[in-house]
Amino acid sequence: MSADTKQNLITQNTITIDGQEIPFQAGQTIMDAALAAGVYIPHLCHRQGLTPHGSCKLCVVDIASRSASSHNSNRRLQAKFAVDADSRSASACTMPAVAGQQISNNTPALNEVRKTITQMLFIEGNHICPSCEKCGDCTLQAMAYHLGMLDGHFPQFFQHREVDASHPTIMLDRDRCILCELCVRASREVDGKNVFAIAGRGINAHLVVNSASGKLVDSDLETSDMAAHICPVGAILIKEHGYEVPIGQRTFDLHQVSEIGLEKIILTKARQPDE
Amino acid sequence: MSKIRIATTSLAGCFGCHMSFLDMDERLVALLEHVEFNRSPFTDIKHCGPCDIGLIEGGVCNVENVHVLREFRDNCKILIAVGACAINGGVPAMRNHFNLRECLEEAYVNGVGVVNPQIPNDVELPLLLDKVHPIHDVVRVDYYLPGCPPSADAFLNILGDLLAGKEPSLPNNLLHYD
Ligand code: SF4
Numbered sequence: 001m002s003a004d005t006k007q008n009l010i011t012q013n014t015i016t017i018d019g020q021e022i023p024f025q026a027g028q029t030i031m032d033a034a035l036a037a038g039v040y041i042p043h044l045c046h047r048q049g050l051t052p053h054g055s056c057k058l059c060v061v062d063i064a065s066r067s068a069s070s071h072n073s074n075r076r077l078q079a080k081f082a083v084d085a086d087s088r089s090a091s092a093c094t095m096p097a098v099a100g101q102q103i104s105n106n107t108p109a110l111n112e113v114r115k116t117i118t119q120m121l122f123i124e125g126n127h128i129c130p131s132c133e134k135c136g137d138c139t140l141q142a143m144a145y146h147l148g149m150l151d152g153h154f155p156q157f158f159q160h161r162e163v164d165a166s167h168p169t170i171m172l173d174r175d176r177c178i179l180c181e182l183c184v185r186a187s188r189e190v191d192g193k194n195v196f197a198i199a200g201r202g203i204n205a206h207l208v209v210n211s212a213s214g215k216l217v218d219s220d221l222e223t224s225d226m227a228a229h230i231c232p233v234g235a236i237l238i239k240e241h242g243y244e245v246p247i248g249q250r251t252f253d254l255h256q257v258s259e260i261g262l263e264k265i266i267l268t269k270a271r272q273p274d275e
Numbered sequence: 276m277s278k279i280r281i282a283t284t285s286l287a288g289c290f291g292c293h294m295s296f297l298d299m300d301e302r303l304v305a306l307l308e309h310v311e312f313n314r315s316p317f318t319d320i321k322h323c324g325p326c327d328i329g330l331i332e333g334g335v336c337n338v339e340n341v342h343v344l345r346e347f348r349d350n351c352k353i354l355i356a357v358g359a360c361a362i363n364g365g366v367p368a369m370r371n372h373f374n375l376r377e378c379l380e381e382a383y384v385n386g387v388g389v390v391n392p393q394i395p396n397d398v399e400l401p402l403l404l405d406k407v408h409p410i411h412d413v414v415r416v417d418y419y420l421p422g423c424p425p426s427a428d429a430f431l432n433i434l435g436d437l438l439a440g441k442e443p444s445l446p447n448n449l450l451h452y453d
């Protein structure tokens with residue numbers, strides 16, 4: 001076997017993330033392959049089993065271009081966080097894995113960008129963690145810890161967003177919604193309903209309820225639905241179940257957001273807070 | 276060596292951060308070998324002199340807060356935003372979704388059990404700002420110490436780093452927003 005063919009075999013079904021070679025199967029995204037191999041790529045809007053949405057951009061990675069070093073782009077070189085002028089940034093959760101991709105993921109520069117994105121998510125909504133039922137179980141908050149976020153950096157928007165308390169058992173507090181569409185997709189793809197949607201664009205984007213009145217009470221959302229439990233933040237909450245787990249025993253008192261497979265633990269906890 | 280001079284104040288906060296500072300308990304004795312307090316609720320000194328470090332608890336909700344905060348910025352070499360309210364307005368900023376009149380009426384006119392309903396109006400009372408602001412909306416802030424409140428360990432950590440002449444860094448186990 002010539003050296004060339006050997007090289008081909010090795011790179012055929014693998015990508016490289018931060019120097020670690022990772023196998024993938026046809027049709028997998030970079031995120032799928034990474035998670036399957038136990039490699040954490042930060043993410044908020046990704047959930048295995050749901051169609052990737054690619055909205056939060058926490059999963060941004062740099063993929064080295066094949067023609068590395070042949071043409072430098074000055075614009076990229078001058079960019080504040082330019083890591084490697086010969087790479088391009090992409091969302092790992094939507095980008096298909098392609099044999100031989102050289103990917104940077106856990107780098108100080110990318111984590112700095114991710115921290116900035118997280119700060120924007122905080123200041124755009126109304127995240128008063130000390131008074132939030134999701135505190136300690138919130139993936140956004142845990143992400144901010146993971147990235148070492150100390151402040152929101154940008155001016156607070158203090159947007160006025162509508163609370164929907166109409167449903168007898170489920171609460172919708174849009175103040176904390178990060179528009180990840182997990183509830184939208186869970187409702188459509190798992191629950192077989194179509195309770196939620198995002199309406200409006202840019203700063204006017206907001207979560208709507210697909211019922212005649214626009215209120216949760218008139219939708220067919222039930223507490224047994226995945227959509228009622230999947231929210232990574234404290235925007236969709238089950239009523240009468242606040243602050244049940246003492247500080248010190250909440251999900252992210254015990255776990256780091258970077259642990260793989262945590263979604264199941266959070267989801268189980270959301271469904272049965274007493275256990 | 277002369278001691279590091281620290282000033283502290285609570286603006287639109289609940290004094291919880293100050294209470295948490297005192298949770299250092301006997302470790303305060305060792306700390307006081309290296310630091311002394313200038314203006315602070317601990318000393319009751321009313322105006323801030325030249326200081327090395329200023330610790331600000333609470334956001335900015337009234338005109339007096341703005342004056343105090345500026346006095347601290349003018350006098351402190353290093354200003355630290357301490358706690359959720361100083362950093363993003365915190366719980367007091369939840370009033371930002373309502374206009375001021377609505378808030379005052381809810382508290383002093385329509386509130387449950389209010390006797391002699393009237394909106395307080397006295398020259399001695401600092402004028403309320405329209406909205407509650409994080410302190411970095413008003414002055415430059417050097418460091419942030421999150422928590423509601425930050426633990427005594429978190430205070431010791433940041434002061435320890437600064438006393439050692441190091442750039443403060445909060446270890447992951449001390450970083451929390453509640
Ligand atoms: S949803 Fe998460 S980040 Fe937002 S206030 Fe609640 S705990 Fe904090």
Ligand code: SF4
Binds near residue numbers: 231
């Ligand atoms: S309500 Fe929760 S799950 Fe739905 S879009 Fe908002 S943050 Fe995502």
Ligand code: FES
Binds near residue numbers: 045059091
């Ligand atoms: S996880 Fe990829 S964009 Fe949100």
